Amino acid sequence: MDVETAEDQGGPAPPPGAPCGTCLAGAPALGGRREPKKYAVTDDYQLSKQVLGLGVNGKVLECFHRRTGQKCALKLLYDSPKARQEVDHHWQASGGPHIVSILDVYENMHHNKRCLLIVMECMEGGELFSRIQERGDQAFTEREAAEIMRDIGTAIQFLHSRNIAHRDVKPENLLYTSKEKDAVLKLTDFGFAKETTQNALQTPCYTPYYVAPEVLGPEKYDKSCDMWSLGVIMYILLCGFPPFYSNTGQAISPGMKRRIRLGQYGFPNPEWSEVSEDAKQLICLLLKTDPTERLTISQFMNHPWINGLIYGLGAPSSNQWWCRRLHSTRPECCRRTKTTGMKSRRK
Incomplete structure (x- = not known):
């Protein structure tokens, strides 16, 4: 060059x-x-x-x-x-x-x-998304997921304390310092970041599978849109597929938009049968369609599940269905390819 x-x-x-x-x-x-x-x-x-x-x-x-x-x-x-x-x-x-x-x-x-x-x-450990895919049949434990979410939350807390909304929090923008198991996870790509001190946000900048309902427009929104993205990431960590996805092969379909706006998702078995109620409750608090009811980053960081104050965190969050779900036709959106809806888009 x-x-x-x-x-x-x-x-x-x-x-x-x-x-x-x-x-x-x-x-x-x-x-x-x-x-x-x-x-x-x-x-x-x-x-x-x-x-x-x-x-x-x-x-x-x-x-x-x-x-x-x-x-x-x-x-x-x-x-x-x-x-x-x-x-x-x-x-x-x-x-x-x-x-x-x-x-x-x-x-x-x-x-x-x-x-x-x-x-x-240089972050030589690759993306969090890659580690999700590489797990195969070996599911994340809730303790592992909690540690990852705590690290992401720490980065978001730093940004929100400076009145900056990242607006593109997703596994592809979370990189590890090395390939080692104890590598540090860090947030990158501030291409959608915006200050929230003076004016409310209104531009619909997002990656489809992590977008909060208010960001779809035409409503104005604030940094709480990052909290919704945290909820989606946590959901994926614990089961291997996103809570909202398109059934048509489109990056984001009308049906997917409707489900996001209405907060229509579930915790289907067998993937969620062994996940604690505390984890599910935290996801529900993050995926509130009303931003005013959604957890703030401080509330998220103080939640018992994040701080490891609950029992049974070492239990696997799912079973052998993990790999099948991650690569099946149902969660097509969860595949890491440059041509699918996982690619960042400005709407």
Whole structure:
């Protein structure tokens, strides 16, 4: 990938200390306090053609720090107000618990277009979604699921304390630091993130299987939409398929939208026969169709099931039906492919 400094094209370089908004009219200053580096990212990092992943707004490549040899992840975003907003929100969250950290940000030219290059820590353990699929017949125990949900909740709590709604919390955006069993789980991809301090949210940005009913529109909504997504993830961890899915092969069908709006889902046997009532109750509290009745992140983090204050957490949450359910035609939406409804979409 060939990049040039922001000064190489597009006229003279801005004076030292000039805000980033002078480079792109209408774009917010990055991070509110920080600016991207204007020299070429290749001065500091050797870029690889290896694609590590695809985010909402751009692809992620492998790169290596030239001095230390550290392996990192580089996200390329073509410069726009939306791209600067993504960087701004990620910068505000960077360093928070269970959130992927930003190491550097550069403003360079790529194919004669100004772009932002975000260098992040490299998460080499893969997605939470992959671990769900890899379990096969060995189901998650409730204790394992509770630990995962606690980690995700910790990240969301950090964001919500700063009045940021992530709006795309899903297993594909939750990455492990390594392949080890005790690897740390972290939240990434702030392409849909939005501040909630001034105006209510209204843009229907979502991934179909994790979308809260109010986000489908036309209602305004707030950061409680992330809590609904937590409920969907918890449901999947404990049985292997989502509570809402399309029966038509579409990413999101009219029937699926109706079931989401009405909160129509169940806990069918045999998958749920061994799951505790505490776990089911917590899911019900997260999947409240009325956002005002939904648990807040603080209430979620203080729930007995999350804190391990109930008995029998070591029991398997389901049985040999796990693998069959995960790959059957019924939960087609739960397969990790780039062409199905699991792919992020902006509606």
